[in-house]
Amino acid sequence: MREKYPLLQIMDQEGKWLDESKREVLSEEKVKQFYYHMLRIRTYDQKGVALQRQGRIGTYVPFAGQEAAQVGSALALGNEDWMFPTYRDHGASLTFGADLDRMLLHWNGRIEGCLPSREKKIMPASIPIATHLPHATGVAMAEEYKGTRNAAIAYFGDGATSEGDFHEGINIASVFKAPVVFFNQNNGYAISLPVEKQMNSETIVQKSAAYGIPGIRVDGMDAFAVYFAVSEALERARTGKGPTLIEAVTMRFGAHTTADDPSKYRDQDEINRIRDEVDPLLRMEKHMKYRGIWKPAWRGSLEAGIQEELETAIKCMETYEQPDVSAMFDHVFAEPTWTIEKQKQHILSMGGSS
Amino acid sequence: MREKYPLLQIMDQEGKWLDESKREVLSEEKVKQFYYHMLRIRTYDQKGVALQRQGRIGTYVPFAGQEAAQVGSALALGNEDWMFPTYRDHGASLTFGADLDRMLLHWNGRIEGCLPSREKKIMPASIPIATHLPHATGVAMAEEYKGTRNAAIAYFGDGATSEGDFHEGINIASVFKAPVVFFNQNNGYAISLPVEKQMNSETIVQKSAAYGIPGIRVDGMDAFAVYFAVSEALERARTGKGPTLIEAVTMRFGAHTTADDPSKYRDQDEINRIRDEVDPLLRMEKHMKYRGIWKPAWRGSLEAGIQEELETAIKCMETYEQPDVSAMFDHVFAEPTWTIEKQKQHILSMGGSS
């Protein structure tokens, strides 16, 4: 199966071209955009882990290692496209246009953090695994019904492929040729379960055969390759050719969440050792050097900007107005039912509780 | 995909050998056994439809057209294997060793009709589509745990492949190399939905690729071909090589159930017209004639025996003791809870009701 779905790559481990035909599209400006976003979400991710350690936010879900997959896919999207991320895809969400302040609020257990982005149709991160795949299908069917050229993208992990909703969501999309891209990040683990124990298939991409749809297996550490794979799939979607399954082969450098101890189930030292070799940011840096467009000062200025952006967002999160107990009651229905209203009044009469 | 999974056939439409290497195994005696079972379940099936029309049983699910698939698969099973049929697979169940009297009771709404066969491990027909596939996987894992050479077979239709449980059941089986055969009868319809609208894939067998397991596409009107396909899959199962997905391409000659009107959604006249051309019984008859082992008198005596067996079973059904209200209460738990006991006593005190 690996032969049938060769790994799509644009640049090699050292950042050198493997497919020079893409040179034109990947202008200096474009490449810098890629790097900027990867650096931005990497910095954010490190901050997230730190904030959790300091007890300033709740459990955090790091994505270090998956930046190329998340940035490459997000940058391929059109403004009117729909994004369905999981809890680990906030890197992609931020790249597409999620609001940093809300994102942090989310890690602080604030429902305001689930609000869709102010600019883009980014759905709240799906917590129950794979359940959002049928949503992406339905959103896409609705776009088709309205006669637009918009598409949807659903993010999910290797573990998610074992759930019934993965299967049902893709099957329905395939039948109705819904304009949707199923974007899998195979990071090798579902919490502690290695992908070899998650499935008996050699690849994830081969599951596309079950639905008679195209599959693309792509190097998920190569942001360019991911970008082109997703662009191609989106183009198919927009032109009525239906869904595509993409497997981006990537790696989760750290723990599943800040509550997880990966040394329980894998050789984390080994991962830390090879990390730099495969790091998607370093690879992009090598690429830029190779093309002679790398300037340390430029990186420094990017970093300063990102840090500032982060500090502002953190301050915003930490000075955010206290959670409003009413919010819990007021949005279950357009009009609260009498049981909800009764419960709310009772709690408010006791002084808002908590 | 049709090229990748060529349709396995042993005899052609006219009953002539396509694969003579199987001649030896398919001795005269064996062939007669195939024919006998197909005739038996065909006769039973016609009786079922008639009994329903006469109001002597409830809604009945005919399987005419699928006799080769059901008999060919059932005859391949070993005595200690487990069978997980659907509501349409009573032909297979009867062939494997289900009790005719109980089968009829089932169509009469009697729970006694769900009892497993007195001889064989035949599970109650699964009503919620595809939900029994994980059961077959679990039973098979347990056989493996016990270290036996027994296997399980799960029957299901083309429609069932759209359900999450199809996917989850097979995926788990593939991971644990469970000794189980997933036997699909693709009869072209799920009630009214043609298979082309059920899935975008050209075949069902190609879904095996998703699990990295072998798939066999077989002519479901050729009982021999089905027999060998299932035998091969069972052998793989027994020798620790894991599950196989078989697609038996067949046809449902009649309505989905006696409550269904197929002319609402398909050209039933056309089906009635071509029916004889593809009929698996006629094909077997042609084969026997071709081999010179067909004797009309033999068929007559078979038929007489079958009719007698059926009449006895019908009488048994119709004179069966009245349903016992207690049965409803007594088997929910090993020991009834107080709520159940209270409810039972109340109903009994009112004279057992209805």
Added chain:
Amino acid sequence: MALSKVANKQEVQVRAQELTMIQAINDGLKTMLEKDAKVLLLGEDIGKNGGVFRATDGLQNKFGEKRVIDTPLSEAGFVGAAVGMALNGLKPVVEIQFLGFVYPAFEQIATHVTRMRTRTLGYYSMPMVIRAPYGAGVRSPEIHSDSVEALFVHLPGIKVVCPSTPYDAKGLLIASIADPDPVLFLEPMRLYRGKRQEVPAHDYRIELGKGEIILQGEDVTIFAWGAMMPIAMEAAELMKEERISCEVIDLRTLYPLDKAIIADSVQKTGRVVIIHEGHETGGVGSEIVSVIMETSFLYLRAPIEKVTGFDVPVPLFALEHAYLPTTERVTEAIQKVYSF
């Protein structure tokens, strides 16, 4: 104003038809498909076949395959797809072929259909109806006869509606489709082809959350809904002979319950019988008891009686009548509370 009312009435008289419940449901769906291009139907066998009960008969022909969609056999999948459609501004009306087949979609309902509005503080809503025939008494196969409304009454974020007449079926269905929030719309199979009733051809709505007094009475209140209504009425009729005056209330919406109609009636009669075919333990009956406890404790003159399905799986059809509440069980309960 008065004039238009008259005109309206005339129109009703001209156009009203005698319909069965299944026809009234078909008519309600047609009405909303005509009225609102955002409404579309999804489900198994609802298109060409017109639904296994013919609830959607003729609708795909009239509105096309984009509006009346035959889905793959995939309850989680198409309820999930409907969630996506609702996110994207459409109003999907989903048919679950039998309520007993809603379980595969339970995940989608429990974590998404019911929570999307709260999750996004109202930014997104789920204007979705899930229709499902339910209940025993029509000799269906196993699992086809479940009556598990209580499960959904417990899930916050979805309303649960159940008509007992053709008129109510259409009016409640239209109100459910028009509602900005998800509604589980339960259709009593047993009454699908029962008594015909005059059903206006136009668009009319019955407010969700409101029960109706079907029979005024003084001595005992009977609460029921859906397929249990004819049994409630029959029992009430029988009780007249014994000079027990029953007030029969069709609750019609199971979440939110009509607290006012419950309290008013109980405070009048002080004696209550609740009928439902769902299992007793954890059933909606217990919730009604709890509402009465909260609103009308001091008015109760006898312990409340429940006549319900039992704490057992709904049996195959040979015993389904032994499982279902009967008039006999109801009259016994009425006499018990009356003579307490």
Added chain:
Amino acid sequence: MALSKVANKQEVQVRAQELTMIQAINDGLKTMLEKDAKVLLLGEDIGKNGGVFRATDGLQNKFGEKRVIDTPLSEAGFVGAAVGMALNGLKPVVEIQFLGFVYPAFEQIATHVTRMRTRTLGYYSMPMVIRAPYGAGVRSPEIHSDSVEALFVHLPGIKVVCPSTPYDAKGLLIASIADPDPVLFLEPMRLYRGKRQEVPAHDYRIELGKGEIILQGEDVTIFAWGAMMPIAMEAAELMKEERISCEVIDLRTLYPLDKAIIADSVQKTGRVVIIHEGHETGGVGSEIVSVIMETSFLYLRAPIEKVTGFDVPVPLFALEHAYLPTTERVTEAIQKVYSF
């Protein structure tokens, strides 16, 4: 006989350890894995990782991959596989990582786990335990904090058990595994690493279906279970200052409820407060109200008060404490029923 009892007691004294609830659960699983080769464990991350809460820590190492099975991410699939294992004579103990992830397996539970025995008139049974951490208060992400025991209390054919102490956790877990029928075993996450307690090292069982009086009292009965027990006790303590004597009962099994312990206490006190964190409407509280209605109507001196989670999705953790019953809400309810 008397001698062996003493010996037993000595053994207990020698071998009992101070354990947290999660350790007691681990110990209970280990005990049964040792005792019965038919017992095996299935679930996500329970093997190498020892479970996300470490409930199964060390067990795969000790009993091997055939007994402690890391499954794919597939709740319907592995609960379904467990059904098959049970059919084939094994006793699977399944872990659902959080109760909020049981929904994908709802179909398997509602149509097979709970019905297989009835369906085969007892020929096959389902000696299966489904363990699931539940509840809010530990700052989990969305869906991780659900408390939907009421759904399962309503499904006929499964028992529902919920311990509140390490001792009970082990004893109830062993009894659940030994039970010939399916049990949903709910583990209050909030108490996992709470107070340690002496837990015997040997195999002991606490009968299912039996509650326990934790505090004897005269004026008001408080019913609670699981994570609500500390709150019940705290409230009862506070009430002592106001000379209100509370009887606190840990129900421990939610189906079947312990009718005798409920009726006895209510008939003594006549005043009742029920606490649960599940949603109010359709919650187990309403079922308890109904049982009291049935058994003890004439003894009630005040309407029953319920202190419960609200009819809203369990909020993200910034508001989870506003959702959960608090001691303050409980004491208010006690005062209300007391002064009625």
